[in-house]
Amino acid sequence: MAKQEDQFKKVLSHAKEYGYVFQSSEIYDGLSAVYDYAQNGVELKKNIRDYWWKAMVQMHENIVGIDASILMHPTTWKASGHVDAFNDPLIDNKDSKKRYRADVLIEDYCAKIEGKIDKEVAKAAKRFGEAFNKEEFLATNGRVLGYQEKINTILARMGKSLENEDLEDVKLLIEELQIADPLTGSRNWTEVKQFNLMFGTQIGASADSSTQVYLRPETAQGIFVNFLNVQKTGRMKIPFGIAQTGKAFRNEIVARQFIFRMREFEQMEMQFFVKPGTQKKWYENWKETRLKWHLSLGMGAENYRFHDHDKLAHYADAAADIEFKFPFGFKELEGIHSRTDFDLKAHEEYSGKKLQYFDHEENKSYVPYVVETSIGLDRMFLAVFSNSLQEEALENGTTRTVLKLPAVLAPFKAAVLPLVKKDGLPEVARKIMNDLKWDFNVFYDEKDAVGKRYRRQDAAGTPFCITVDHDTLEDDSVTIRHRDTMEQKRVKISELKEMIKQEVEVKNWLQKM
Ligand code: ATP
Numbered sequence: 001m002a003k004q005e006d007q008f009k010k011v012l013s014h015a016k017e018y019g020y021v022f023q024s025s026e027i028y029d030g031l032s033a034v035y036d037y038a039q040n041g042v043e044l045k046k047n048i049r050d051y052w053w054k055a056m057v058q059m060h061e062n063i064v065g066i067d068a069s070i071l072m073h074p075t076t077w078k079a080s081g082h083v084d085a086f087n088d089p090l091i092d093n094k095d096s097k098k099r100y101r102a103d104v105l106i107e108d109y110c111a112k113i114e115g116k117i118d119k120e121v122a123k124a125a126k127r128f129g130e131a132f133n134k135e136e137f138l139a140t141n142g143r144v145l146g147y148q149e150k151i152n153t154i155l156a157r158m159g160k161s162l163e164n165e166d167l168e169d170v171k172l173l174i175e176e177l178q179i180a181d182p183l184t185g186s187r188n189w190t191e192v193k194q195f196n197l198m199f200g201t202q203i204g205a206s207a208d209s210s211t212q213v214y215l216r217p218e219t220a221q222g223i224f225v226n227f228l229n230v231q232k233t234g235r236m237k238i239p240f241g242i243a244q245t246g247k248a249f250r251n252e253i254v255a256r257q258f259i260f261r262m263r264e265f266e267q268m269e270m271q272f273f274v275k276p277g278t279q280k281k282w283y284e285n286w287k288e289t290r291l292k293w294h295l296s297l298g299m300g301a302e303n304y305r306f307h308d309h310d311k312l313a314h315y316a317d318a319a320a321d322i323e324f325k326f327p328f329g330f331k332e333l334e335g336i337h338s339r340t341d342f343d344l345k346a347h348e349e350y351s352g353k354k355l356q357y358f359d360h361e362e363n364k365s366y367v368p369y370v371v372e373t374s375i376g377l378d379r380m381f382l383a384v385f386s387n388s389l390q391e392e393a394l395e396n397g398t399t400r401t402v403l404k405l406p407a408v409l410a411p412f413k414a415a416v417l418p419l420v421k422k423d424g425l426p427e428v429a430r431k432i433m434n435d436l437k438w439d440f441n442v443f444y445d446e447k448d449a450v451g452k453r454y455r456r457q458d459a460a461g462t463p464f465c466i467t468v469d470h471d472t473l474e475d476d477s478v479t480i481r482h483r484d485t486m487e488q489k490r491v492k493i494s495e496l497k498e499m500i501k502q503e504v505e506v507k508n509w510l511q512k513m
Pocket residue numbers: 218250252259260261262263265266267332333334335374375376377378379
């Protein structure tokens with residue numbers, strides 16, 4: 001646990017030191033769970049967004065994008081169920097006065113049991129060596145099966161109680177499991193209460209004529225209310241999708257995990273409209289497609305897993321999360337939800353407008369079913385950033401800090417470095433830089449010894465360093481150094497562009513899907 005916490009602390013300080021993420025309004029001591037993206041962070045975030053948009057929108061003829069407003073007609077949120085049901089169960093500790101999400105306390109308890117399973121696996125793997133079969137062990141070992149059974153029972157009961165709004169039983173479960181305040185160890189809990197997560201505000205000047213509106217808590221509803229407009233103007237045929245990326249706002253109860261859980265965050269969502277009855281097939285299809293997108297970035301298949309929901313949201317007939325191994329354990333990164341016809345039907349009812357599709361093959365109209373893929377851009381940022389940050393022991397006994405970002409996502413693709421600040425080297429370096437920057441985001445640095453500049457670029461996540469030295473003046477060649485291997489090669493200036501392109505081009509990465 002201490003190791004995990006250390007790693008997470010390193011992520012936080014590195015994100016600040018290297019210009020990725022700052023606390024919002026830091027000079028006023030910040031605002032809880034609100035963050036700003038800095039000069040490098042904004043590039044990484046944009047590259048992740050573009051990587052998603054390319055894969056989800058531009059590579060699919062039947063998916064188009066929109067950019068809907070953050071403020072929407074307030075009835076939207078009545079229809080979607082958010083006014084009545086977008087709640088989290090909160091519980092306060094009477095001694096520490098700290099507030100928690102009751103479901104998260106229970107889930108964390110289960111995660112601890114899961115930790116015990118991991119320990120059993122590690123022990124057995126050591127004992128059996130090469131002959132160890134993890135799947136078989138998990139399916140047959142008595143102790144592991146006992147732990148798993150316990151987790152299943154707890155989560156099933158919690159799911160049922162939350163679905164039935166039986167908050168007393170949620171409290172009872174916390175008591176029965178003897179769950180204590182993680183910060184103080186106290187078990188002196190209040191009742192569990194529901195808390196609505198939407199931020200409200202007013203439109204209009206005077207108090208009596210103003211209208212209560214909400215900052216959208218998800219981008220999805222902007223897609224649903226535009227469903228028919230897009231379908232008609234784009235002449236879309238089912239199955240088809242509408243995607244968008246944009247800010248969403250939630251007044252989160254507990255927000256202590258950096259950009260994992262923010263009050264203002266960005267989502268990348270795609271709603272896929274299908275014929276009723278085919279939703280199961282499309283749900284499975286999108287689960288698989290989205291996992292492949294993640295795996296294409298090469299951050300290790302062992303760091304992802306699916307988690308099927310026990311507790312279904314009011315609109316869903318099936319739901320799964322893609323979980324990622326963050327520095328604080330496996331947590332939700334993306335949700336894939338089969339939302340049925342709940343949203344479109346509700347908007348039909350509240351607006352009095354038909355939101356149906358005329359299927360020429362079937363010769364009838366129907367309300368389509370929807371399969372949604374929904375990923376938090378900030379959580380994806382954290383996944384990429386934390387996974388890439390590594391301390392490496394070098395052969396000469398020193399260590400280096402290196403941010404091994406997937407090259408396709410790195411803010412700067414290359415740094416151009418004149419060996420010295422004289423003898424005409426900066427001029428040549430500038431010329432290379434001016435040529436490359438039409439194709440890639442490139443950084444120029446001439447300060448300090450070159451070794452120090454290499455380390456700086458390693459820590460900032462730049463995949464290539466291009467060094468201009470005195471030989472360059474004679475042979476038009478430069479030294480190119482690879483961030484991950486530290487390997488250095490002599491190449492012609494004219495070959496640089498193609499070399500870098502091979503490593504950073506979106507096409508080459510997405511084709512790994
Ligand atoms: P959680 O259970 O962690 O609160 P959720 O199930 O409420 O998440 P969804 O409503 O399914 O999340 O939202 C889709 C995605 O949006 C999530 O998978 C996550 O990546 C992202 N997301 C949700 N809430 C936040 C938040 N407060 N900060 C950052 N990202 C978020």
